Amino acid sequence: MASKAEVGAVRDFSADHRWLSINTATLRKQQGAEVPLDRIIDQCAAHGIGAISPWRDQVAAVGLGRVAKQLKAHGIGLSGYCRGGFFPAPDLSGLRAALDDNRRAIDEAKTLDAPCLVLVVGALPGALEGKAAYKNLARARAEVHDGIAESLRYAREVGMPLAIEPLHPMQAADRACINTLEQALDLCDELDPQRTGALGVAVDVYHVWWDPKLKQQIARAGRDRLLAYHVCDWLTPTRDLLSDRGMMGDGIVELRKIRAWMEGAGFDGFSEVEIFSQLDWWQRPGEETLATCIERHRSCV
């Protein structure tokens, strides 16, 4: 454990969990079975959770209006909305469909009063299904650039900040071809040079903990660009590229140190727990997962 002097001052999370947000993917499966979002929201409310970040498919399954009403009734806010993105496509109609879909995602985020729409930008189209339509990362990155530029126009109109989430390089082929914070911030600087707050980043420790330039780039991002902060842990060994994330404290990520960098740069928002864990947490009761999130938020994050 790093000493306080090493990591710098951070907000004290030990006394309560007011700054804890639950990304609802963490509770998507409980004891191996899919759980609907309305049930997850009730569980969060019962544990005094103040904010969540839900996924579009979870919201759609219950109904947007119903979710909005339920959240309001419980006094639960959002720390983000998951997710827009997946811009690259093999042809023009695919590119247009992606833009339309992002517009709908922005509208939904607005309805739910989210502080930002998180963007998982996409990569080689078709790669997620094992059949890349083309092998050209530069082309995918250009399509992402254009897709964000176009979506940003509408997002600005309605006042919904877009948060680019750089994904771990192990997901560069199939999920997101923006893979470092530096790359994401270069794009922010290009598309929003005035730092209006309309475009920024979601920093997920799982994706960026390894980056030798992480501290430097978090400082570069600054308060205007740091729109969301996601936590979990990196397990050794990691048995799956997507869904073997660890509970905070169970892996090797220097959580306190990274949060100190975030807060040093001006971030003062929620710490959002996002754990995909087919092999472990998704097999446990949701109450156990939630209680552990709260305990680790207070002791490890």
Add this chain to the structure above:
Amino acid sequence: MASKAEVGAVRDFSADHRWLSINTATLRKQQGAEVPLDRIIDQCAAHGIGAISPWRDQVAAVGLGRVAKQLKAHGIGLSGYCRGGFFPAPDLSGLRAALDDNRRAIDEAKTLDAPCLVLVVGALPGALEGKAAYKNLARARAEVHDGIAESLRYAREVGMPLAIEPLHPMQAADRACINTLEQALDLCDELDPQRTGALGVAVDVYHVWWDPKLKQQIARAGRDRLLAYHVCDWLTPTRDLLSDRGMMGDGIVELRKIRAWMEGAGFDGFSEVEIFSQLDWWQRPGEETLATCIERHRSCV
């Protein structure tokens, strides 16, 4: 497939395989069983392979002198020797043991007349066994810095270039905490500012294909620093973080484009095939794997 104009001119590999090297990990297992290095060398000779890159444990099992003699008899050279590194340790005696071991690796590389010793630098000590002795990436990186600096002294004396291999960020916790070409070259610039050729990098497409700064950093490296070039392919999906590498052409890596960047920067050495493939190629007959390496070298690399 990228057009010739896009990728720039490259050496023509289509007519023969004189520039093909086989990293002997590719043939370590055949039809599921371990195969000794002397047998692998005979197989390579039978296929007209001009260079290999053997692993220390494979050499030790057969005997260093015997391997040297066998290679000479076949007229097979080395494109590199795998591997030194793993510098970080929880205590001083561990750090010293790593330095001693790297000295032995340098001596072996010299005996085998290798053009360079490849360094997989290590990361959090113990993480490979699932129990990190400490969680401090900056400390591991400092220990790597010091370990390379110390080993470089001896390597210079005996004239054995050290090639730092940046590993994919998914291996940053347990195998190597140098994870981008930029980071590796920063270290080279610091420890060998005169670009003497004593310190450089091994560029393995599997580890670096995703990097948005790859082209720029290969150009920065230049001929003096580009000591080795490894190829294979990135499969979608990738089912294992270590041993699910693909045969060239079976994945999404833009092999021709990256080789053009390498050659544009002055690299004119071997293209070394290194495929860890527990689920596929290691289950096949070695002759099939070798024949496929040759065919893909001519058609895809």
